[in-house]
Amino acid sequence: MAKRIFNIWRGDATGGRFVEYHTDVDTGMVVLDVVHRIQAEQAGDLSCRWNCKAGKCGSCSMEIDGKPRLACMTRMDTFSPSATVTLQPLRAFPILKDLVTDVSWNYQQNKRIPPFRPRPRDADGRYRMQQIDVDRIQEFRKCIECFMCQDVCHVLRDHSRFDTFVGPRFMIRLASLAMHPLDALDRIPAVRKEFGSGMCNITKCCTEVCPEQISITDNGIIPLKERVVDRFFDPLMWVKRNLLRRSA
Amino acid sequence: MVDIAELQTFEHDVVVIGAGGAGLRAAIECSRRGLNTAIVCKSLLGKAHTVMAEGGMAAALGNVDPRDNWKIHFRDTMRGGKFLNQWRMAELHAKEAPARVNELEEWGAVFDRAKNGLISQRNFGGHRYPRLAHVGDRTGLEMIRTLQDYGIHQGFAVHMECTALDLLKDGERIAGVVAYWRENGRFLLLKTKAVILATGGAGKAWKVTSNSWEYTGDGLAMAYLAGATLMDMEFVQFHPTGMVWPPSVRGTLVTEGVRGDGGILLNNKHERFMFNYIPERFAPETASTEDEARRWLQGDKEARRPPELLTRDVVARAITSEVKAGRGSPHGGVFLDIASQVPADMIKKKLPSMYHQFKELANVDITKEAMEVGPTTHYFMGGVQVDHESQQSVVPGLFACGECAAGLHGANRLGGNSLSDLLVFGRRAGLGAADYVASMASFPCIDEAQVRQSMRRATDILNRESGANPYLVHEALQKVMNDGVGIVRSEADLTAALAGLEHVKRDVERVKADGASQYNPGWHAALDLRNLLIVSEAVARAALMRQESRGGHSRVDHPNEEEVWGEYHIVIHQGRNGMDVEKVRRAEPPRELAAIAYATLESLEGSNG
Ligand SMILES: Cc1cc2nc3c(=O)[nH]c(=O)nc-3n(C[C@H](O)[C@H](O)[C@H](O)COP(=O)(O)OP(=O)(O)OC[C@H]3O[C@@H](n4cnc5c(N)ncnc54)[C@H](O)[C@@H]3O)c2cc1C
Ligand code: SF4
Ligand code: SF4
Ligand code: FES
Numbered sequence: 132m133a134k135r136i137f138n139i140w141r142g143d144a145t146g147g148r149f150v151e152y153h154t155d156v157d158t159g160m161v162v163l164d165v166v167h168r169i170q171a172e173q174a175g176d177l178s179c180r181w182n183c184k185a186g187k188c189g190s191c192s193m194e195i196d197g198k199p200r201l202a203c204m205t206r207m208d209t210f211s212p213s214a215t216v217t218l219q220p221l222r223a224f225p226i227l228k229d230l231v232t233d234v235s236w237n238y239q240q241n242k243r244i245p246p247f248r249p250r251p252r253d254a255d256g257r258y259r260m261q262q263i264d265v266d267r268i269q270e271f272r273k274c275i276e277c278f279m280c281q282d283v284c285h286v287l288r289d290h291s292r293f294d295t296f297v298g299p300r301f302m303i304r305l306a307s308l309a310m311h312p313l314d315a316l317d318r319i320p321a322v323r324k325e326f327g328s329g330m331c332n333i334t335k336c337c338t339e340v341c342p343e344q345i346s347i348t349d350n351g352i353i354p355l356k357e358r359v360v361d362r363f364f365d366p367l368m369w370v371k372r373n374l375l376r377r378s379a
Numbered sequence: 380m381v382d383i384a385e386l387q388t389f390e391h392d393v394v395v396i397g398a399g400g401a402g403l404r405a406a407i408e409c410s411r412r413g414l415n416t417a418i419v420c421k422s423l424l425g426k427a428h429t430v431m432a433e434g435g436m437a438a439a440l441g442n443v444d445p446r447d448n449w450k451i452h453f454r455d456t457m458r459g460g461k462f463l464n465q466w467r468m469a470e471l472h473a474k475e476a477p478a479r480v481n482e483l484e485e486w487g488a489v490f491d492r493a494k495n496g497l498i499s500q501r502n503f504g505g506h507r508y509p510r511l512a513h514v515g516d517r518t519g520l521e522m523i524r525t526l527q528d529y530g531i532h533q534g535f536a537v538h539m540e541c542t543a544l545d546l547l548k549d550g551e552r553i554a555g556v557v558a559y560w561r562e563n564g565r566f567l568l569l570k571t572k573a574v575i576l577a578t579g580g581a582g583k584a585w586k587v588t589s590n591s592w593e594y595t596g597d598g599l600a601m602a603y604l605a606g607a608t609l610m611d612m613e614f615v616q617f618h619p620t621g622m623v624w625p626p627s628v629r630g631t632l633v634t635e636g637v638r639g640d641g642g643i644l645l646n647n648k649h650e651r652f653m654f655n656y657i658p659e660r661f662a663p664e665t666a667s668t669e670d671e672a673r674r675w676l677q678g679d680k681e682a683r684r685p686p687e688l689l690t691r692d693v694v695a696r697a698i699t700s701e702v703k704a705g706r707g708s709p710h711g712g713v714f715l716d717i718a719s720q721v722p723a724d725m726i727k728k729k730l731p732s733m734y735h736q737f738k739e740l741a742n743v744d745i746t747k748e749a750m751e752v753g754p755t756t757h758y759f760m761g762g763v764q765v766d767h768e769s770q771q772s773v774v775p776g777l778f779a780c781g782e783c784a785a786g787l788h789g790a791n792r793l794g795g796n797s798l799s800d801l802l803v804f805g806r807r808a809g810l811g812a813a814d815y816v817a818s819m820a821s822f823p824c825i826d827e828a829q830v831r832q833s834m835r836r837a838t839d840i841l842n843r844e845s846g847a848n849p850y851l852v853h854e855a856l857q858k859v860m861n862d863g864v865g866i867v868r869s870e871a872d873l874t875a876a877l878a879g880l881e882h883v884k885r886d887v888e889r890v891k892a893d894g895a896s897q898y899n900p901g902w903h904a905a906l907d908l909r910n911l912l913i914v915s916e917a918v919a920r921a922a923l924m925r926q927e928s929r930g931g932h933s934r935v936d937h938p939n940e941e942e943v944w945g946e947y948h949i950v951i952h953q954g955r956n957g958m959d960v961e962k963v964r965r966a967e968p969p970r971e972l973a974a975i976a977y978a979t980l981e982s983l984e985g986s987n988g
Contacts, residue, residue, distance in 0.1 A: 161740070170850060
């Protein structure tokens with residue numbers, strides 16, 4: 132069996148470099164298997180997060196050939212056998228070590244979001260909701276918190292506006308609350324003011340990388356923005372609604 | 380060596396170790412009771428095993444079939460557990476699960492809905508009626524995210540990517556926890572009045588497993604070393620359906636929901652072999668023909684359940700027999716076929732993550748082809764022995780809940796009974812700890828020698844000049860367990876496995892991790908080996924002592940369920956010269972509960988009273 136070549140970023144907050152590893156790849160292996168093999172055989176201290184190995188927990192996000200991917204769902208046979216595969220940590224977040232980044236900022240954003248506040252139960256002590264009324268928010272609730280959408284959103288990645296925008300992950304978390312049939316809190320003013328919905332200019336890069344195929348922009352952010360516009364003024368939405376629609 | 384006075388130190392009333400469903404629910408309860416609470420977990424918050432649970436959470440809500448009630452849930456649980464369950468725990472679980480599901484909904488969980496707008500419920504193995512509240516096949520994600528998003532506003536501290544190493548004691552009682560931050564390898568000392576263990580099982584002791592790196596039995600081993608007793612350790616659940624191909628995903632779970640929603644099992648002769656494996660006890664309640672099974676799936680209330688939905692131990696053994704007899708699939712499993720039973724769009728709607736998982740990882744489209752599946756190590760029925768009301772172990776101040784506690788599931792767990800277990804007994808552990816803390820006059824004292832010893836063990840692994848590679852030692856241990864303590868056991872194999880473990884033990888004592896203490900997975904793996912070894916030995920010893928086959932424990936040399944063994948638990952604790960394994964007689968079952976467990980179904984049906 133031919134050895135395959137991997138370029139893996141090794142280092143920590145103080146600096147680092149790409150290190151080349153050569154290793155065997157068997158049928159059906161995914162990138163995470165390769166990392167495990169390299170750990171066992173060549174670099175015991177190579178850091179990488181993982182848990183489920185089935186695309187369910189969102190731990191193993193990294194940049195593979197420059198694109199954010201789940202290492203456990205990226206099969207080796209999707210690369211050409213002679214290609215060198217490059218692995219590096221998510222670039223939007225501070226590096227801890229090797230493939231592991233400090234994602235604590237995301238946890239801080241989540242904590243800023245006021246929790247679900249349900250309306251009272253029906254007279255018999257139950258809640259009733261129709262499936263079609265929850266389909267929409269169930270889509271958002273599929274999120275596995277891989278933070279890859281956060282990684283590619285240029286507001287965070289290129290402009291570091293961590294102080295003004297919570298990012299796509301938390302926009303859909305807000306959407307899942309705002310559209311929850313039982314939630315009794317008015318969340319729209321905060322969506323605009325505290326969480327920065329106006330920062331998003333609908334490039335949809337987030338939607339493209341979401342491993343859960345959540346339509347983050349179309350189903351989550353745009354409807355939220357529309358609700359904001361109904362109450363406040365958002366120039367981009369105004370253009371989209373009035374000019375683009377008219378020309379269509 | 381670090382000066383203890385300079386060690387990063389926290390003081391809490393309660394420290395919860397583990398942030399899966401059980402730990403989070405326990406921490407929420409402690410905070411509600413006004414306790415200063417912290418939760419620690421090895422991974423990031425929200426990534427515990429609970430996130431992987433697929434099929435659902437069992438609770439007799441009666442939303443889909445009004446004949447269901449707690450008594451039938453209780454009866455199913457006891458029968459599934461081969462009557463070795465702790466009677467009172469099974470009662471509390473069945474009675475309280477519906478309230479816990481409703482509470483989760485109030486905290487923001489969005490379950491799939493029934494036509495009447497209530498929470499929908501699905502069929503699962505061993506459950507008489509559709510009983511599992513679910514969200515497609517990602518119920519665990521819904522549960523953990525709900526608890527997480529609710530929990531972070533309850534005031535408890537969260538220490539994530541922080542691994543507990545050892546429990547500290549002041550005389551008999553709990554006094555604290557030594558842990559380290561995975562990020563930088565620094566130690567921390569948590570002084571506390573009580574500890575709640577919610578660390579889950581130890582499936583990583585086997586090669587073929589549905590479990591992640593976290594499942595190294597840390598809680599079980601820490602409890603054992605602190606003087607607690609472990610019970611029912613021989614009962615490890617091998618889930619009948621794990622993926623078998625390609626090799627890199629061997630063991631990854633295929634939810635029972637596939638069978639609950641109509642999937643059938645076939646051998647390479649295209650026979651629906653489960654009809655040949657129906658145990659006598661379940662024959663009156665199981666379909667006897669394919670036609671009856673089909674009618675059941677279509678909702679005929681007179682028809683009985685298909686044999687694919689027999690309890691997991693039965694199905695896993697049947698698959699193993701088929702493969703042994705040469706009737707297996709090309710890669711050593713059998714076929715699970717839902718494509719021929721259910722329309723493609725329904726499959727995608729009800730089992731989206733299974734569809735995705737097979738498509739991405741195995742190039743199989745489950746709406747068109749059969750899956751190849753075989754047994755995989757999945758769940759620990761056994762664990763820390765606890766009081767059924769308070770969840771306290773024999774060590775004062777040490778509590779356990781969720782998968783790391785023993786009792787509820789007996790010899791075999793029903794699918795869906797774990798997620799409900801986490802909530803029911805997570806909450807109860809919180810209450811138990813609150814009562815204990817309230818009864819306490821003073822803060823326990825920390826014994827510095829214990830702290831030093833714990834840290835020294837950890838740093839030695841990095842500091843030694845040379846030694847065994849932790850990854851390879853782990854593989855060797857997994858091989859011993861897979862070969863000798865697998866789904867079908869014998870005295871000869873178990874004895875050989877114990878000898879094999881002795882061998883591994885020597886390597887564990889001289890294991891060496893390369894690199895520094897900063898986010899070093901090799902070091903983390905090396906530290907976990909001690910725990911895996913203790914748990915593996917406990918399983919093997921208990922399995923050797925139990926000379927019968929019951930639930931998850933099968934012995935070729937003792938193939939029958941023996942009535943006398945139904946009167947005993949095997950209980951393990953640390954003795955002067957190693958592990959003490961004891962046969963302990965069970966208390967008489969409470970009469971009113973025994974009456975329910977042995978009643979006919981018809982006499983129990985009706986809404987919750
Ligand atoms: C793939 C899969 C599917 C499943 N599907 C279902 C299902 O449909 N229905 C059902 O009822 N059950 C299901 N189960 C079983 C169920 O998910 C688990 O039994 C349950 O989630 C265990 O929950 P827990 O809270 O006890 O522990 P976990 O959720 O496993 O959490 C354990 C926690 O302990 C922490 N921990 C461990 N050791 C340490 C340490 N030393 N220091 C600090 N923290 C530590 C971990 O980091 C983690 O946070 C499934 C299991 C798997 C693997
Ligand atoms: S659509 Fe908005 S949130 Fe998504 S990547 Fe673009 S700017 Fe960021
Ligand atoms: S929305 Fe999608 S990409 Fe973003 S964190 Fe969630 S799962 Fe990941
Ligand atoms: S390991 Fe869970 S998503 Fe990759």
